[in-house]
Amino acid sequence: MRAKAEIMDAQEMRRALSRMAHEILEQNPDPGSLAFIGVHRRGVPLAGRLAQQVAAIEGRPAPPVGALDITLYRDDLTAVGPLPVVRRTEIDFDVSGRSLVLVDDVLYTGRTVRAALDAIIDLGRPARIQLAVLVDRGHRELPIRADFVGKVVPTARREHVEVRLTEVDGEDRVVILERIEGEGGRP
Amino acid sequence: MRAGDRGEARSTWPRHLLGLADLGPDAIEQILETADAMRQVFDRPVKKFPTLRGRVVVNLFYEPSTRTRTSFELAAKALSADVVNVAVAQSSVVKGESLVDTARTYQALGTDYLVVRHASAGVPHLLARTVQVRVLNAGDGAHEHPTQGLLDLYTIRRRKGRISGLNVLIVGDVLHSRVARSDIWGLRKLGAHVAVAGPSTLMPVGLETLGVRRFDRLDEALEWAEVINVLRIQRERMQRGYLPSLREYRLRWGLTDERLRRLPEDVLIMHPGPANVGVEIDEAVLVDGRSAVAEQVTNGVAVRMAVLYLMAGREGEAG
Numbered sequence: 001m002r003a004k005a006e007i008m009d010a011q012e013m014r015r016a017l018s019r020m021a022h023e024i025l026e027q028n029p030d031p032g033s034l035a036f037i038g039v040h041r042r043g044v045p046l047a048g049r050l051a052q053q054v055a056a057i058e059g060r061p062a063p064p065v066g067a068l069d070i071t072l073y074r075d076d077l078t079a080v081g082p083l084p085v086v087r088r089t090e091i092d093f094d095v096s097g098r099s100l101v102l103v104d105d106v107l108y109t110g111r112t113v114r115a116a117l118d119a120i121i122d123l124g125r126p127a128r129i130q131l132a133v134l135v136d137r138g139h140r141e142l143p144i145r146a147d148f149v150g151k152v153v154p155t156a157r158r159e160h161v162e163v164r165l166t167e168v169d170g171e172d173r174v175v176i177l178e179r180i181e182g183e184g185g186r187p
Numbered sequence: 188m189r190a191g192d193r194g195e196a197r198s199t200w201p202r203h204l205l206g207l208a209d210l211g212p213d214a215i216e217q218i219l220e221t222a223d224a225m226r227q228v229f230d231r232p233v234k235k236f237p238t239l240r241g242r243v244v245v246n247l248f249y250e251p252s253t254r255t256r257t258s259f260e261l262a263a264k265a266l267s268a269d270v271v272n273v274a275v276a277q278s279s280v281v282k283g284e285s286l287v288d289t290a291r292t293y294q295a296l297g298t299d300y301l302v303v304r305h306a307s308a309g310v311p312h313l314l315a316r317t318v319q320v321r322v323l324n325a326g327d328g329a330h331e332h333p334t335q336g337l338l339d340l341y342t343i344r345r346r347k348g349r350i351s352g353l354n355v356l357i358v359g360d361v362l363h364s365r366v367a368r369s370d371i372w373g374l375r376k377l378g379a380h381v382a383v384a385g386p387s388t389l390m391p392v393g394l395e396t397l398g399v400r401r402f403d404r405l406d407e408a409l410e411w412a413e414v415i416n417v418l419r420i421q422r423e424r425m426q427r428g429y430l431p432s433l434r435e436y437r438l439r440w441g442l443t444d445e446r447l448r449r450l451p452e453d454v455l456i457m458h459p460g461p462a463n464v465g466v467e468i469d470e471a472v473l474v475d476g477r478s479a480v481a482e483q484v485t486n487g488v489a490v491r492m493a494v495l496y497l498m499a500g501r502e503g504e505a506g
Contacts, residue, residue, distance in 0.1 A: 072236035086224040122233040
């Protein structure tokens with residue numbers, strides 16, 4: 001894989017998240033019922049940042065933030081290949097009746113979001129679930145769309161969108177990686 | 188990060204779970220970590236994950252064991268698998284069907300996992316060599332009981348926060364105990380110090396080759412131990428001359444109420460169950476806050492869920 005282009009730097013990421021936080025508040029007139037759920041791994045710090053932005057705009061305590069692991073809800077268990085590590089789901093609040101914002105870094109096929117919806121619904125009955133993603137790269141395989149998007153980036157399937165976050169990777173940036181000719185396997 | 192690829196993936200995993208002797212420390216750690224995630228299912232309103240939907244788990248028990256069988260059944264059902272329980276008295280084994288034939292029949296019926304309990308050591312290994320189905324050892328003779336060993340490790344780690352460097356004592360009939368063997372292998376691989384205590388008639392030859400210390404007096408051993416795993420004494424051992432009397436066993440090797448009072452506040456007491464109350468362990472010990480006997484049962488389901496999940500991938504791989 002080689003880096004083809006940088007599609008977001010730290011400043012653009014900050015602006016995008018700030019805009020998304022404003023949009024979330026516009027769509028949710030009752031911020032008291034809001035809660036954020038990040039999909040492991042990079043959705044979790046992004047959910048935290050959005051919650052902090054919402055709190056700063058409103059001048060009130062940040063809405064609760066949870067972490068969701070969707071591994072056990074994936075529909076590709078039969079695929080040949082290694083299984084992903086199962087992490088803990090940490091949602092310390094009752095999801096029932098809340099307006100949830102599900103947060104992930106990249107929206108691609110939509111299968112992760114489908115799994116996340118199944119996982120959330122097993123935890124209770126939220127009033128509403130909205131989806132926020134930093135990057136929408138297209139190639140949906142399911143009828144799923146995001147309510148809040150940081151940036152829409154049309155990509156080729158052979159390309160790979162890599163979101164790097166300070167909390168996980170030590171820096172804030174989004175790059176497109178491209179598979180080099182002759183390179184086998186998945187990125 | 189590509190959607191659909193959540194974090195790092197496991198690299199290698201054995202096709203079967205036959206014993207802790209052949210499992211590396213990394214694999215054991217991975218089971219314990221996965222069990223931690225699985226344990227969350229008990230606190231949720233919907234106590235199920237859809238992970239093994241459409242998979243078939245057959246519990247093939249040639250020896251009666253309600254606890255282990257139920258635990259495997261609940262674990263498989265919590266992952267949405269379909270479960271079939273086969274009690275041997277009702278099966279074609281009584282009509283002369285061999286072990287291997289039975290396993291082949293279940294393979295032909297579309298079984299994905301065969302959970303096997305048998306009185307003879309090595310039966311799960313034989314089946315693993317014969318059929319393509321994934322085989323889980325649920326206890327083979329006096330050899331291994333890997334999921335019990337794993338749930339003991341998990342319980343210790345949950346209660347004590349670590350395994351490495353801990354002094355773990357196994358008390359009782361080590362000679363006939365498959366739990367003791369799995370515990371010893373697992374604990375040693377994760378860096379615990381392991382000791383045994385019990386009548387010399389019930390101690391196997393060559394224990395020292397496993398890196399295990401032996402105490403001849405229980406009270407001395409209890410002073411050393413941070414974790415105590417009390418094994419069940421089977422009453423037929425008395426008839427076969429291994430023990431003079433159950434009363435004497437209790438006096439010399441039983442974890443009695445009186446011995447409990449001398450134990451430190453942070454000691455952890457375990458028992459694989461079912462216990463012979465008043466023989467190897469007293470009622471007061473079982474209900475004491477230092478005992479994790481009930482928790483072991485809950486943890487057993489989480490550990491078995493973890494194992495079933497981790498064995499689920501790599502379809503189509505042979506051997």
